[in-house]
Structure formats: structure tokens, C-alpha cells
Amino acid sequence: xxxxxxxENSVTTVTFTGRLDTAASQEVSAALEPVVQNPSPTVILDCxxxxxISSSGxxxxxxxxxxxxxxxxKVIVRGxxxxxxxxxxxxxxxxxxxxxD
Numbered sequence: 001x002x003x004x005x006x007x008e009n010s011v012t013t014v015t016f017t018g019r020l021d022t023a024a025s026q027e028v029s030a031a032l033e034p035v036v037q038n039p040s041p042t043v044i045l046d047c048x049x050x051x052x053i054s055s056s057g058x059x060x061x062x063x064x065x066x067x068x069x070x071x072x073x074k075v076i077v078r079g080x081x082x083x084x085x086x087x088x089x090x091x092x093x094x095x096x097x098x099x100x101d
Contacts, residue, residue: 001016001017001018001019001020001021001024001027001028002016002017002018003015003016003017003028003031003032004017005031005032005034005035007040010040010041010042011040011041011042011043011044012035012039012040012042012043012044013043013044013046014032014035014043014044014045014046015046015049016028016045016046016047016049016050017049017050018049018050018051019050019051019052019053020050020052020053020054020056020057020060021052021053021054021056021057022054022055022056024057025054025056025057025059025060028057028060029060029063032060032064035064035067036063036064036067037067039064039067039068039071039073039075040073041072041073041074042073042074042076043064043068043073043074043075043076044076044078045061045064045075045076045077045078045097046078046079047077047078047079047080047081047084048078048079048080048081049079050080050081050084051081051083052083052084053084053087058087058091058093061077061093061097062093062096065096065097074098075097075098076097076098076099076100077097077098077099077100078099078100078101079100079101080099085099
């Protein structure tokens with residue numbers, strides 16, 4: 001799993017490439033700690049290159065959302081595949097996040 005974080009104006013974009021599974025989640029969580037500690041007004045989670053997400057990966061997304069909410073930040077999940085959309089639908093995450101194609 002590769003994670004890239006970029007900041008432009010008041011938008012932080014996190015790009016995920018590969019499988020966000022249990023094995024990768026600890027490393028990804030550590031890499032995203034700056035985003036959790038100080039979320040920008042808009043946080044975009046770009047998933048177009050993500051092939052899989054486990055419950056550990058979903059927990060990371062939820063952690064970002066929980067950190068952003070008190071600051072009034074918006075979290076947008078962008079580019080999810082049909083398989084990941086199914087996971088989001090089954091877990092109720094489609095209702096928790098703003099989803100963009």
C-alpha cells in the first residue's frame with residue numbers, strides 16, 4: 001500500500017494505491033497521523049488506485065472523519081471502485097462520507 005499526501009490551498013488530498021488491508025493499516029495509520037491531528041478544511045481521500053479495503057482500513061477512514069468533524073472540515077471520498085462501493089454500502093459508510101466519482 002502506498003499513500004501520498006499533498007496539500008494545496010486549504011485542501012489535503014490523500015491518494016491510496018494498492019490494498020489497504022490489516023497488514024498495511026498500521027503503517028498507513030502512522031503516515032496519516034498529521035491529517036488526523038490537523039485536518040484541512042477539506043480532506044479528499046482519493047481511492048481510484050485502491051484495490052481493496054479491510055475493516056482496519058475502514059477504521060482509518062472513520063478516524064479521519066471523527067477528527068475532521070469537530071473542526072468543521074469536510075471529508076470527501078473520491079474514485080471508489082464498484083467492489084469498494086459495495087463494502088461502503090454494506091457497512092453504512094456511504095451514508096457517512098461524501099462520495100464523488
